[in-house]
Amino acid sequence: MFSEQRTEMEESIRKIRNGRINRRTFLERVGAVGLSSAAALSLLEACGGSSNSTGGTGSSTSLVWLSEQDATGTYVALVNEFNQSIGKQKGIHVTSQQVVSTDDLLARYNNMLRARSASADVMSIDIVYPAQFAASQWTVPITEAQWPTSEREKYLPGPIQGCTYQGKLWAAPLRTDLGVMYYRKDLISQAPATWDDLVKSAKAASPSKIKYGYVWQGAQYEGLVCDFVEVLYGYNxxxxxxxxxxxxxxNSPEANQALTEMVSWIGTISPPAVTTYKEEPARTVWQNGDAAFMRNWPYAYALGNDPKQSKVADKFDITSLPYGGSGTVGHSTIGGWNLATNAYSKNADACWEFIKFMLQPEAQKKLALNASLTGALQSIYSDSDVLAKQPLFSKLGPILKNALPRPVSPQYSDVSDVIQRNVYQALKKQVSVSAALSNLEKDLQAAIKK
Structure with missing residues (x-):
């Protein structure tokens, strides 16, 4: 695509999203610079072709925020609040564009950024991708002048670490997620601090009192990476x-201890079928009252406490992930979404104004109150209004302070793939733990050199 075509296309996409031109005018404008209707509509679709925030205001600067889906409407409400306050004062109008599937969202980013397009200015990116986007020069680093260290320290350290690559911060943490340990308080007298504690309690409960001791995510997919690094981090x-x-x-003694621990669970405290479990199968077993412990995400808390669908309502609690070996504290894996500025946007300063607005206590509090989203600002976990409506937040706050990201790498997709494959082979006893770690070391060295 020639530069004049790209410029016209980006401007036309902005205008059709903001309702300033209709579909016919859009096709006429891009046709005038040599793009076919089919090509124009394909690119429009790839970059997201409709808006779900209120219409434009004639502002001098129009931004598009492309994000994951928020079914509660909270994202759109915050965009409209920004437009009516700071946006109106500074001549900035933001349009919200959401994508249902995370894979589809990543595909759109790849299409857009490889074409050096600025059809979206502010981008929500998953916690595993800031390094990859930074290495590709697709995002703009956040400077100390924009967001001083004194302000960053008010946010959870794990998400900040996940957004940092080569000493620079490439995205701002909007909201987070974390792995937690669920346990049956009617069967377990004390929450386990170590993996040895958990195994001992699980064996005491199963099979004499309950079917299984511990269920988790052992299938070969991204969830296994999360489960493995949580055990690994707990072993230092x-x-x-x-x-x-x-x-x-x-390939370290600590990793050998951690993976040996996980292999030992299968067929003892965990069912052999755990190597097929993702989040939902584990939750189903748990809610049916068939497990003493479960590793999962916070979303399972409210579902588990719903007596209409759960046999364990009011019978469980959550705690941090255990530790082992020379470790002294457990570490949850973080998930979550972060806000970054498209490096090809011509409105980087305006993008930061919107990102900064979304980081402020008022916005972070509304994410918690209206969407039950675990924000990145530490103070919301002790906010009286939030705790009154979301009492779970009081339990999550301390756990989040020790939460860590998955490996930070610009080749994360390849890194994840080789972790899944080699750990899974050890769990299935297709190879020994030492062989799995040796193979993983070699595969990782090859992956990060790509």
Missing amino acids: GSILDPNDSTKVTV
Whole structure:
């Protein structure tokens, strides 16, 4: 696409989204610079072709925020609030554009950014992708002048770490997620601090009192990466050097202890079928009252406490992930979404104004109150209004302070794939733990050199 075509296309996409031109005019304008209707509509669709926030205001600067889906309407409400306050004052209008599937959203980013397009200015990106986007020069770093360290320290350290690559912050954490340990308080007298504690309690409960001791996510998919690194971090191990993402550190005594621990659960405290479990199968077993412990995400808390669909309502609690070996604290894996500025946007300063608005206590509080989303600002976990409506937040706050990201790498997709494959082979006893870690080390070294 020639530069004049791209400029016309980006401007036309902005105008059709803001309701300033109709579909016919859009096709006429892009046709005038040599693009076919089919090509224009395909690119429009790839970049998101409709708006779900209130219409434009004639502002001098129009921005598009492309994000994951928010079914509660809270994202749109916050966009409209920004437009009516700071946006009106500074001549900025933001349009919200949401995508249902995370995979579809990533595909749109790839299409848009490889074409050097600015059809979206502010981008919501999953916690595993800031390094990849930074290495591709697709995003703009957040400077100390924009967001001083004194302000960053008010936010959860794990998400900040996940957004940092080569000493720079490439996205701002909007909301987070984390793995937690569920346990049956009617069967377990005390929450386990260590993996040894959990195994001992699980064996005491199962099979004499309950069918299974512990259910978790053992299938070969992204969830297994989360489960593995949580155990690994609890043993003081790591996948890559936190200070040098090109250095592989996984083939260590700590990793051997961690993976040996996980293999030992299968067929003892965990059913053999756990190697087919993702989040929902584990939750189903748990809610049917068939497990003493479960590793899952916070979404399962409210569902488990619904007596209409759960046999364990009011019978369980949550705690942090255990630790083992030389570890002294458990570490949850973080999920979540972060806001970044498209490097091809011509309105980087305006993008930061919107991102900064979404980081403020008022917006973070509304994410918690209206959408039950775990924000990145630490103070919301002790906010009286939030705790009155979302009492779970009081339990999540302390756990989040020790939560850590998955390996930070610009080749994360490849890194994840080789972790899944090699850990899964060990769980299925297709290879020994030592062989799995040796193979994983070699595969990671090859992956990060791509």
